[in-house]
Amino acid sequence: xxxxxxxxxxxxxxxxxEAGVDCALAEEPIDRLAEIDAPPPSPRTPPVEAPRxxxxxxxxxxxxxxxxxxxxxxAREAARTAPTLEALRELMQGFEGCAxxxxxxxxxxxxxxxxxxxxxxxxxxxxxxxxxxxxxVGRSGxxxxxxxxxxxxxxxxxxxxxxxxxxxxxxxxxTPQETQICLPFxxxxxxxxxxxxxxxxxxxxxxxLLGTREGIMRTRGRWFDYDTGGRTxxxxxxxxxxYLLRSPSYKRLAWQDLRxxxxxxxxxxx
Ligand code: URA
Numbered sequence: 001x002x003x004x005x006x007x008x009x010x011x012x013x014x015x016x017x018e019a020g021v022d023c024a025l026a027e028e029p030i031d032r033l034a035e036i037d038a039p040p041p042s043p044r045t046p047p048v049e050a051p052r053x054x055x056x057x058x059x060x061x062x063x064x065x066x067x068x069x070x071x072x073x074x075a076r077e078a079a080r081t082a083p084t085l086e087a088l089r090e091l092m093q094g095f096e097g098c099a100x101x102x103x104x105x106x107x108x109x110x111x112x113x114x115x116x117x118x119x120x121x122x123x124x125x126x127x128x129x130x131x132x133x134x135x136x137v138g139r140s141g142x143x144x145x146x147x148x149x150x151x152x153x154x155x156x157x158x159x160x161x162x163x164x165x166x167x168x169x170x171x172x173x174x175t176p177q178e179t180q181i182c183l184p185f186x187x188x189x190x191x192x193x194x195x196x197x198x199x200x201x202x203x204x205x206x207x208x209l210l211g212t213r214e215g216i217m218r219t220r221g222r223w224f225d226y227d228t229g230g231r232t233x234x235x236x237x238x239x240x241x242x243y244l245l246r247s248p249s250y251k252r253l254a255w256q257d258l259r260x261x262x263x264x265x266x267x268x269x270x
Contacts, residue, residue, distance in 0.1 A: 068177040071097030075181050079188035085114055088188055092165060098181045100174070104166035105130045110189070111137075112159040117265060119195040120144070121186065122240065123204040124164035126171050135160050136241075143241035144201070147254065151262040159193050161186065163208050179208055191228045196268050198226050198233055199261060202240025210235060216243075221257045223264075234264055 066074065074097050082088035089109045095101070108125040111134045120136075128138030136144045148158055164174045164182045174182075186209070190198060200206040203216040210224045219237040226235035238257035239250055 066097055068181065071181045072177075072184070076184040079184035082188055082192070085110075085189070085192050088185065088192060092185055095185075098166065098178060100164065100166035100168055100178055103169040106133045108133055108135050108162065108165050108167070110159060110161040111135050112155045113157060114159055114193055116157055116159040116193070117196040117268075118153065118157075118199065118261070119159045119161065119190060119193050119197070120148070120199045120201055121190070121205050121209060122160070122162045122201040124162050124171075124174055125167040127167065130167035135162050140241040140245060143245060147241065147258060150255070151258050151265075159195065161189055163205050174204070179204070183208060187229070190226075191230055194228060194230065194233075196233060197261060197264055198235040200235060200237045202237075202243060205240075206237035210237065216240075220253065221260060223260075236261055236264070 075095065078091045078095060079088065082091050089107070092109065093107055101107070104125070108129045122136060125135060126138050126140075128141070129135055135141070144160070145154070148154065163179060163186050165185065168174050168178070190209075198209070200209050206216060206219050207213060210219070210226065212219060212224075216237060216239060220239060222237070224235045224237070225232050236257060238261075239254050244251050244254055
């Protein structure tokens, strides 16, 4: 049998890209294959049970990944107890219930002005956001900046976050379980920001936050009521900027949505 030729560097790089290894994070290379031979960590001795503060979430630092329903319940409990955005950010930093946290470089919490009257919510951070720790800083973020700039907004007058705060490896679609685990956090996030207008960017954000199964072609440009828990606000789905980069002909419809957003903000201005 003729042996297969060794893969070329180009083929190996293509494989790494498909596997989600698409950015260099350190100056020095790390030999991950050598880690396989490293001795396994010694079995953990069970910790002495310490009394748990009443509001502490069940799934926190140092604990093994829980079953999804436990993680969802824990996220709900944790999110509910966060009195401020800073407390919410800290809770999310310490939350161990979502496996995405372990493959992401860092938490991507939010950007913009938390006092803003408008909040945009996308799906999940990509590679650039994972590196910088801020939402929408890559190519689609540049387009989002242009879109909001077209109606006189920018990151000092708008607030931006994602349903999922950790980058899924290789930018894969988050699983329904991952989305459900992260949902209580973004819901509490919206409640704490308390905007007048919520804009969901793209299908996953729209379906998750507005509880609809309809696709973005049907939902975009249509106003929904969104219950923050404290009050009902107006929510408008529009196209995700990444989709507009792939399908620029839909920018015309996105412009209609943006005008509708500007009108809603003007109507409610005090
Ligand atoms: N796409 C998103 O949905 N969110 C980001 O932060 C970047 C790209």
